[in-house]
Every structure is written in structure tokens, then in C-alpha cells.
Amino acid sequence: MLKRWAALLLCVIALISFSACSNNNSQADKPEESKLKVTVTFNAIKEFVEAVGQDKVEISTIIPDGTEPHDFEPKAQDLVGLSTAKVFVYNGLGMETWVNDALKAANNASLITVEASKGAEAITNTEPEEIEEHGQYDPHIWLSLKGAEMEVKNIKDALVEADPANKDYYEKNCTDYISQLENLYNEYNEKFQPIQKKSFVTGHAAFAYLCRDFGLEQNSVEDVFAEGEPSAQQLTELVEYCKENKVTTVFAEEMASPDVSQTLANEVGAKVDTIYTIESNEDDLTYLDRMTDNLSKIYDSLLQ
Template sequence: MVKKLVLLMIGIMMAALFAGCGNDAPKEQAGKKIQVVTSFNAMAEFAKAIGGDKVEVSTIIPDGVEPHDFELKPENMKQLATAQVFVYNGFGMEPWAQQAIDAAKNSKLITVVATDGVEAIKNTDPEEIKEHGAEDPHAWLSLKNAKIEVKNIKDAFVKADPANKDYYEKNYNEYVAKLDAMIKKYEDQFAKAPHKNFVTGHAAFAYLCRDFGLEQNSVEDVFAEGEPNAAQLAELIKYCKENNITTIFAEEMASPEVSKTLASEVGAKVETIYTIESNEDNKTYLERMDENLTKIAASLQ
């Protein structure tokens, strides 16, 4: 009799315990944020803009590391093993991405190639194509491409968290409206510019140029590799003089010293420009793009 009573009591306690777990589980799930891993800063910026307080974003490539030179580490696979969404740019920017996805063995991971749907600008240098692939990867430095990239990210968040679809749609629409306003602002400014040429540290701005009918020349190639030899520097000096270049743009991770040398040779000033590959000056993507475009527009006067 005592034995039956003990078993009955245990049964009641276990039932209460499971009932309690059942009541708590939905609350815990409802409050959970989507775990999002991004490859580098621009992708993190887009993910945070669309995901807001519904996502927790981490980034694989540390600030200050040139993405073209990054090598995958074991801890990066651990990040992806527990993530729900992985956002990377594509176009050869992260040649390690598929290796990381395979190694993570996360069957529930939703993968976003942010450049899906972007019209690629093709590399023309055989050595660049051999080492890095056929596409210029810097698609995020175009406001028009950014609209495509954030849509791909929004669609992934809706898939991962359909209960909050309206929230992600609202954030997406508001962000695209800001991108459209900036596009309109600078289309008007560049249309009135007396010339369309600028010179920068490395050739990262081809998509930006396509947006606004501009032309870039650069100290380094698309992948920020190799400083110009004496003959190439002489050509750049000639180009600057012929095109009335008064500003040489430099990036922190792409030969700023060569940019300064070129500027002194042609009597130009040096201005910093953002590539948005790392977190820079704690500014958002929109703030940095606005600053980039303001500086480029001023240099064309």
C-alpha cells in the first residue's frame, strides 16, 4: 500500500514537472532571437538593419582584417554549427564560405548569398581571375545593390522566423526608402558634376561608379594587392593631371602611403574613404556611404 502511494506521488510530481515545462517552452521560444552569423561588417550592418531586436548578429572576419586575406579558423565552424542564418556576400569575397558551411554540419542553417540577383562586374585581369574568380566582389558599395542584398536577407529572416514576418518587412521597406532617397540625392549631384573621374587606394568602387556614371582609377587592384611600379605610378600621375584630379582617396587597409605619394606628386589632397569591410568610426552603413558620396561629389567640382 505504501509502495503504491509512493509511486502515485512520484507520478503526480512528474506530471506537474512536465506540465510546467510545457507551459514555459513557448514563452522561452517566443523570446529567442535568431542567431545570425555574417561574414564581414557590411553584411552585419544589413542584417542588423532588417533584423532589429529580433536577431543576434556575430561576424566571422574580425575588424581590421582584410577580407581578401582572411583564413578560416575552427571557431568559425562552431559559430555556424549553432546559427540559424548565415549571411555572406558572394562573388568570391569569401572563398571559404562553402567549406565552412559543410564543416558546420548544421542541417537547419539557412544560407544567404547576399549578391544573388546582382549583375556582376567581371574582372578582366587574368591573374585576378585565376586567384580570386571572375567577379568583382564589392557589390555592397552600391546603394542599388544594397537594395537587392537586404531583400535576400529579409527573405531569409522571414523563412527562419515567419511569426515576425511583418516586422522584417517593415524594417526592409523603411531601409529601402532610405537607400532610394540617397540614390536620388546623389544622382542629382553627380549629373551636374563638371567631370566624372576620381582616384582611390584600391579599385573597390566599380559598382558605385556604375550607379552614378562615374569612373575610378586606383593605386591598387580590385583585391588591394600589389603597389604600382615606377611606370604605373607615372601613368597615374599623368592620369591625375589630365583629369584635373584634386583629391586622392585612401583606405586604411590599402596602401595609404602610396596614395599620399601620388597626391604630393600632383598637388592633390588625401581624403579617407570607407570600404565598409570592417567597423569604421562606429558609423552605420548609411552614414559611411553618405560620407563617401559627399566626398566624391566634392572632389568632382
């Protein structure tokens, strides 16, 4: 492991040097307005930074769209932005297990690092294998509107620390975005409360925080970290669960066993519909668009 990260560090330094030369040439030709350089780990975090920073920030994302974040291990080229950034924002709660090693490799002494989920009331994993490999917490807090509010506030604090001259700008944007999150939460909290049916089935167990927001219950084809397909016994139990809870829709995500979701749906006479985990840029929709779509589909499925 030590040799691996030493090699990674050398690669990062070489790439930074090349990048610096290119940037110098570019700036000589055409000077640009200085923006606060922020590196983030994946799409949902990027959107939160965009909401607060807007035109004051320049964002680079480490985990490419279409990549399963739970399985991601950074290469040297993925860390170039981190080495020159002023702010680094990651989700935490075990989502990015490689962060500490990446920070050492980047060797950016002036970097302001923020764990966006800091202060959250985390949901604890129960499977021993998950805890051993990924840690004790479910990391999917961004799929909770209340969790998103906390992450946005932590991001705002980091941007203010890095760029205090624009404090009022960041605080206003933060307040405005949280107001939108609150409005969406209030709308669906009112809708979900009177419904008797509370259970839905997803491709992987990413929606525990969303369930906590609204008093719902999820069951899933794959575990919290989208690993492995269910055994024959687990699939049988899922079939029984769907029948007992009158599940009419099995939700699937692009990177979490859509084929098994379809098999399960066929067994119980349900339909398959998509749901967003917001780990990648999907369908060119914003975070709020995708959360609205998720909540609408879950709500409609519970009415059937």
C-alpha cells in the same frame, strides 16, 4: 587541403561542445528571450541584417574588424557561430572564397544560407591573375546603394524563411531601410548628373558599382582585391591620369596602401582624404553614415 579541413572540423566540434556547456549553465541561471541566430561574414552584411532583423536577431560576425577580408582564412574559433546559427549570410561574388569549405566543416544541416548578392548584375574582372585567384567577378556590390537594396531584400527573404511568424516585422524594416537607401541615391544622383568632371582616384578598385550607380569613373592605386603596390610604370601612368583628369583628391583606405596614395598625391599636388569600404566597423558610423560621407567627399572632389 582535405586534412586541413578535417582538422578544422574536429576543432569546431570541440569548440561547439564547450560553448554548449557554457550556454546551458548560463541559461540555467537566467533564461533569455529567444532570438534568431544569424552569422555573417563582415561588417556591411551585419548592418544589413541589423536593419532588417533589429531586436529579433542575434548576430555573430566571422571576419574580425580590422582584418583585410580579401586575405581572410577562417580558423576553427571563427566558425563556432556558424555551426549553431539558423541563418548564414555572406556577400558572394568571390568575396569569401572559403565559404563552401566552412559550411562543410560547420556541418549545420538546418542552416539557411543566403548569398546576399544573388541576382546582381555583376561587374567582371579583367585581369587574368585576379580571375585565377579570386574568380571572375568584382565582389564590392555593397558599396553601391542599388546593390545594397538587392542584398537587403535577399536578407529579408532569408529571415522570413527562418522565422515566418515575424514576416510582417521583417518586411516593414526592409521597406523602411530601402526607403533610406533610395533617398540617399536620389539625392546624389541629382547632384552628380550635371557635373562634367567624373573621375576620381582611390586606394583600391572597390567602387566600380558605386561608379555604375552615378556614371562615374574610378582609377586606383591597388587592384580590386587590394593586392600589391603599383610598379614604377603604373605609378607613372597614375600620375598622368591624375593630371589629365585634374584630380585634386586621392582617396585612401586604412588597409589599402595609404603611403602610396600619399606619394601619388604629392606627385600631382593633390590632397589625401579617407574613404570607407565598409568591410570593418569604422569610426562607429553606420552604413548610411559612411556612404553619405563617401558620396559627399567624392562629389566635393569633382567640383574642384
